[in-house]
Amino acid sequence: MKDQKTLAYINMFAILGSIPKLCKECKEARDLIKDDKISLGFSVKNGPQATLVFDKGSCYMVEGVKKCNIKLCFSTCEKFNGMIDGTVTPIPRKGLLKVMFLLKKFMPLTDILSKYLRATEEDLKDKEFFNISTLVMFNVITEAMAQIGNHDRVGKASASYITDGNVKIEITGSESAYITAKDHILTAYHTTPDTFTSYMSFESIELARDLFDGKVNAVAAVGLGQVRVGGMISMVDNVNRILDRVSYYLA
Amino acid sequence: MRKINDYTKSRDFFARAANVIPSGIYGHQGPAEGCYVPIEAFPFFSEKAKGSYIWDVDGNRFIDYMCAYGPNILGYNDPDVDEAAAKQREKGDCITFPSTKMIEFAELLVDTVASADWAFFAKNGNDVTTMAIMASRAYTKRKKIIFFKGYYHGVSPWTQKIDYSGIIEEDVCNNIYLDWNDFNAVEEAFEKYKGQIAAVISQPYMHGNFKDNEMPAKDFWQKVRKICTENGTVLVVDDVRAGFRMDIAGSDHYFGFEADLICFCKALANGYNVSALCGKEFLKSTVSGMSYTGSYWLSAVPFAAGIACINKLKKIDAPKILIEKGAKLKNGLIEAGKKYGYDLRVTGLESLFYLRIADDPTLMLHQEWIAECVKRGVFFTNHHNHFINASLTDEDIKETVEIADEAFSVIKNRHS
Numbered sequence: 001m002k003d004q005k006t007l008a009y010i011n012m013f014a015i016l017g018s019i020p021k022l023c024k025e026c027k028e029a030r031d032l033i034k035d036d037k038i039s040l041g042f043s044v045k046n047g048p049q050a051t052l053v054f055d056k057g058s059c060y061m062v063e064g065v066k067k068c069n070i071k072l073c074f075s076t077c078e079k080f081n082g083m084i085d086g087t088v089t090p091i092p093r094k095g096l097l098k099v100m101f102l103l104k105k106f107m108p109l110t111d112i113l114s115k116y117l118r119a120t121e122e123d124l125k126d127k128e129f130f131n132i133s134t135l136v137m138f139n140v141i142t143e144a145m146a147q148i149g150n151h152d153r154v155g156k157a158s159a160s161y162i163t164d165g166n167v168k169i170e171i172t173g174s175e176s177a178y179i180t181a182k183d184h185i186l187t188a189y190h191t192t193p194d195t196f197t198s199y200m201s202f203e204s205i206e207l208a209r210d211l212f213d214g215k216v217n218a219v220a221a222v223g224l225g226q227v228r229v230g231g232m233i234s235m236v237d238n239v240n241r242i243l244d245r246v247s248y249y250l251a
Numbered sequence: 252m253r254k255i256n257d258y259t260k261s262r263d264f265f266a267r268a269a270n271v272i273p274s275g276i277y278g279h280q281g282p283a284e285g286c287y288v289p290i291e292a293f294p295f296f297s298e299k300a301k302g303s304y305i306w307d308v309d310g311n312r313f314i315d316y317m318c319a320y321g322p323n324i325l326g327y328n329d330p331d332v333d334e335a336a337a338k339q340r341e342k343g344d345c346i347t348f349p350s351t352k353m354i355e356f357a358e359l360l361v362d363t364v365a366s367a368d369w370a371f372f373a374k375n376g377n378d379v380t381t382m383a384i385m386a387s388r389a390y391t392k393r394k395k396i397i398f399f400k401g402y403y404h405g406v407s408p409w410t411q412k413i414d415y416s417g418i419i420e421e422d423v424c425n426n427i428y429l430d431w432n433d434f435n436a437v438e439e440a441f442e443k444y445k446g447q448i449a450a451v452i453s454q455p456y457m458h459g460n461f462k463d464n465e466m467p468a469k470d471f472w473q474k475v476r477k478i479c480t481e482n483g484t485v486l487v488v489d490d491v492r493a494g495f496r497m498d499i500a501g502s503d504h505y506f507g508f509e510a511d512l513i514c515f516c517k518a519l520a521n522g523y524n525v526s527a528l529c530g531k532e533f534l535k536s537t538v539s540g541m542s543y544t545g546s547y548w549l550s551a552v553p554f555a556a557g558i559a560c561i562n563k564l565k566k567i568d569a570p571k572i573l574i575e576k577g578a579k580l581k582n583g584l585i586e587a588g589k590k591y592g593y594d595l596r597v598t599g600l601e602s603l604f605y606l607r608i609a610d611d612p613t614l615m616l617h618q619e620w621i622a623e624c625v626k627r628g629v630f631f632t633n634h635h636n637h638f639i640n641a642s643l644t645d646e647d648i649k650e651t652v653e654i655a656d657e658a659f660s661v662i663k664n665r666h667s
Contacts, residue, residue, distance in 0.1 A: 158414040165613070197613045219274040222283035223265055223290065230288045231613040233634065234461040241414040 002249055005047055006151040008077035010249050011084040012048035013061070014143035015113070019052060020059040021139040021190065022113050025132045029112050030057050038101055041068030044080040054105075070098045124209075134209045135175055139190055141212060142169055142177040144246045145239065146188035149179075152249075158241040159184045165197025167235050171208045172201050179239060186242075198231035200239070214247070253627045253657060256311040261295040264308060279320055279635075286633040292622035300327035302642040305630065313630040314647050318638035321492055321517030321603075324573075325563060326642025332521045335559035339552045350551035356558050360529055363561055365500040366509040367529035371538055373548050376491030376516035377405030379528040380452070382543055383512040384409060386530070387450035387485035390537040394425040395444050397451040401431060401459025404452060404489050431457040432468045437475060441482055451479055452487040455502030456599065461614075461634045463607055464599030467506060476508040485534070491516045491526070495564055496573050496602040496638070501529075518564075523556035569641055570602065576648065577601025577639045583652035591659040593620075605636040616662060623658030 023029045034057040041051040043065045051068045053060050065071055072090045074080035082088030092099055115123070116133040117140065124130045148155035149162075162181040170176040176192040202208040203226045210216040211227070218240065221227040229236045265282075269275035276295060278284055287293040294307035303326060305315045318324065325332060339352060357370040373379050384396060396409070404410040408422035427444065429436040431453075441448060453475075457465040479486040488510035490502045495518045498505035503513060511534060516526035524547070530538065563569075581597040581604055588595035594609040608617040614633070621633050629651050631637060 154414050157412065217274060219277075219281065219283040220269045222287075223275045223281065223295070224269060225290045228289065229283075230618055231615050232461070233286050233288070233614075238414075241416075244416060245414075 003152055004077040004081060006148060006155070007249055008044055008047040008080050009147040009151050010144045011081055012042060012044070012050050013147055014140045014250075015084055015117075016042065016050070016052060017061050017143050018117075018136050018139045019109060019113060020061060022109075022116065022132075022136050023057070023059040025135055026112065026116070029109055032105055032109055032112070033057060033059065036101065036105060038070065038098065039068040040101070040106060041065030041071040042074070042080065043071060044074045044077055047074070047077040047080060070101060130209070131205060134171075134205050134212070137212055138171065138175055138177065138208065140250070141243070141246055142179065142190065143188045144250060145242045146179055146186040148245045148249065149186035149239075149242050152245060155242050155245050156184075158238045158245075159186055162186070162235050162238045163197075163232060165232060165235060166193045166195065167239050168193050168196040168199040168201075169239075170199070170201045171205050172203050174205050174208075181235065196231065198233060198235040199229065200236050201228045203227070253654065255626050256294070256307075256309070256628065258291070258294050258307070258309055258311070260308040265295045286618075286635075288618040288633060289622060292626045294625075302326040302328075303640055303644070303647050311628065313625070313628050314643075314651050315630045316637040316639070316651075317630055317632055317635070318640050319522060320635075321638050322520075322522040323638070323640050324495060324518035324569065325521045325560060326640050327522070329521050329560075329563070329642075331563050332523070332556050332559045336523060336552050336556040339555035342551070344552040345547055345550045349549040350554065352551045352554035352558065353549060356527075356554040359558055359561055360515075360527060363499060363565065364513065364515075364529050365504040366511075366513055366531065367501070368532040369530055369535050369538075371528045371530075372554070373526045373528070373543075374524055374545060375405070375526055376489075376514060377407055377410070378545065378548075379514040379516065379526045380404040380410065380487075380489055380491065381407045382528050382538075382541070383485075383487045383489075383514055383530075384450060384452065385541060385543065386512065386528075386534055386538050387487060389541060390485060390534055391449040391483060393447050393449035393484075395427055395447045396425060396449060397427045397429060397437065397440055399431040399453050399457065400428050401457050401462065402452075402454065402489075403459065403492075405491075431465060432471055434468075434471055434474050437478060441478055441484075445482075448482065448484045450485040450487050451475060452489060454489050455493050455497065455506060458492060458599050458603065458605065458636045460636075463596055464605040464636060466599075472503075472506045472508045479511075485511045487512045487514070489514050492636070493600070493603060494518055495561075496570060497600055498570055499561075499565055499568075519560065520553050520557035521560040523553040523560075524550075525553035525557050527557075564641075567641060572641060573602035573639045574600060576641075576643050577604055579645070580604070580639070580643075580648050580651060583648060584655050587652055587656040587659055590656065591663040593659055593663075599636055602639045603636045604639075606631060616666070619662045619665070620655075620658050623661045624654055627654045627657060629654045 033054045036054045039051050039053045043049045049065045051062050070092045079088050083090050116136050119133045149159035166178045166180050168178045177190045178193040180187045207226050265275050296308045298306045298308050305313050360370040361367045411418045413423050488503045493502045494515045503510040512530045578601045596607045596609050597604050599605045621631050
């Protein structure tokens with residue numbers, strides 16, 4: 001059974017946390033918020049707290065809910081997770097008048113996100129859609145890995161074996177991220193690291209997609225030179241064990 | 252400058268393999284688990300082997316320091332072992348009744364291994380480590396097992412960790428993981444789980460991957476032996492990797508204590524497929540009552556090979572000569588590194604040494620150096636201990652050091 005607290009952290013920082021990436025990559029999403037300067041906070045009791053800040057076409061996420069125009073409070077992780085899977089309707093506690101933003105902007109934005117994260121084979125035939133979908137998925141997965149390593153019981157076991165340093169994860173010629181391990185606490189950064197202790201590189205965005213979709217096995221891909229690993233490989237091994245848990249939570 | 256190997260055929264074969272075999276080559280001999288970095292530097296498939304050499308499918312020859320990950324202790328295709336095996340094969344191998352070679356082999360092990368009163372045969376190291384744990388639990392009627400972090404005891408679920416694919420919590424919930432050489436932690440575990448610990452299982456020293464190998468602290472084994480005896484816990488030595496390369500009488504004998512159960516495989520029959528669990532008299536009845544067997548476990552050819560192998564190892568005093576050869580190589584490699592300003596660390600016993608260039612904590616420099624050695628015909632791997640075999644000559648060691656020297660010069664030029 002999925003751990004609801006871990007799932008809440010994934011939903012907060014990997015799913016909602018990928019909205020800034022969606023707005024960066026997808027014109028439809030960007031256009032939707034091009035006139036909005038507003039912040040939307042999510043507060044989960046005994047769980048994660050974060051704010052999405054929209055600033056006329058761009059978006060970023062900060063931890064905490066101290067400064068937000070709209071605040072959505074959830075009494076349990078289960079209720080927050082219910083909002084993400086569409087079974088719970090959020091009611092703003094602060095800034096009730098701005099409910100229209102929720103209905104007219106935020107909900108459509110999450111619909112766009114769902115479209116790219118739950119892409120059909122037909123959707124993916126469009127190259128631009130494919131690229132956006134894969135890059136947003138890359139963002140979600142790398143962030144989810146850090147959350148699982150910090151909150152999921154099995155993920156924490158993997159993290160306990162990771163030595164301090166940066167694991168670079170990249171799609172060659174396209175996208176980079178890295179996960180920093182410090183005292184077995186993981187943090188995901190969605191940019192190229194200045195230095196790294198180990199790396200895992202996918203040779204193309206197509207290969208990355210196939211790996212994410214489970215169509216290609218990473219171990220076989222290493223032998224074929226499609227996935228390259230190096231440096232402190234024990235870090236990569238353990239990060240990969242956490243990666244295996246991502247589909248458990250996000251399937 | 253030496254010729255750089257080409258691996259065109261290996262690549263083609265791998266592409267074929269990946270179509271019909273999960274991951275192409277699975278396990279420790281596969282490019283992923285084998286840490287082949289970069290992949291282009293390494294061969295994938297062998298054509299033949301003899302003595303200290305292996306030839307890949309592209310015709311490249313390597314001086315091999317992995318020795319099939321341990322089994323090759325006398326040299327590939329050792330004539331004495333092969334002759335004994337061939338003679339037995341003419342008579343029969345896998346037959347309805349076992350051959351009396353099984354008795355001969357068990358008697359030989361009892362006479363050879365200091366702590367052995369009996370021997371039980373299987374095929375792989377994992378078979379006998381699993382048997383050892385089952386026997387410990389059967390004898391003590393307890394569940395918990397102490398491991399030392401960095402261990403490798405096979406691939407059965409009990410040996411794996413909770414985050415490994417296919418493992419469930421119940422497989423590993425009785426495992427206690429402690430730091431190697433931390434006897435205080437051992438004492439605390441025995442106190443915390445009083446009357447619950449069935450076994451302590453360990454390799455004779457810490458030869459885990461990705462880090463320098465570490466010998467036992469002074470009296471560590473004696474203290475572990477004592478606390479096991481006092482608490483009625485079975486002490487299991489996993490000598491699958493180190494067996495007969497440290498001490499012909501067992502690696503517990505090397506460190507001056509006696510295991511209750513000791514596991515052998517790899518070097519036991521110079522590549523013929525057999526493993527053995529040896530143990531103390533007090534556990535024999537327990538083992539007799541266990542349901543544990545396999546289709547090929549009583550085959551006669553590997554027994555005949557094992558008898559010839561152990562007899563030859565004793566005759567040539569193999570551990571001594573393997574350690575001497577390893578020491579020569581170690582000194583040569585360290586000096587070659589120093590010449591270019593590199594701090595090459597060679598840890599563990601010389602007969603199964605572990606390599607690491609200490610100048611770069613990310614190990615990328617080390618991986619570059621290993622790759623340059625392999626491309627020139629010395630088969631090292633990045634993050635596993637290596638193995639010496641008895642057929643290795645001074646000329647082989649000289650050639651290895653020359654290649655290592657050239658590999659150091661290549662990485663020095665690349666980074667200067």
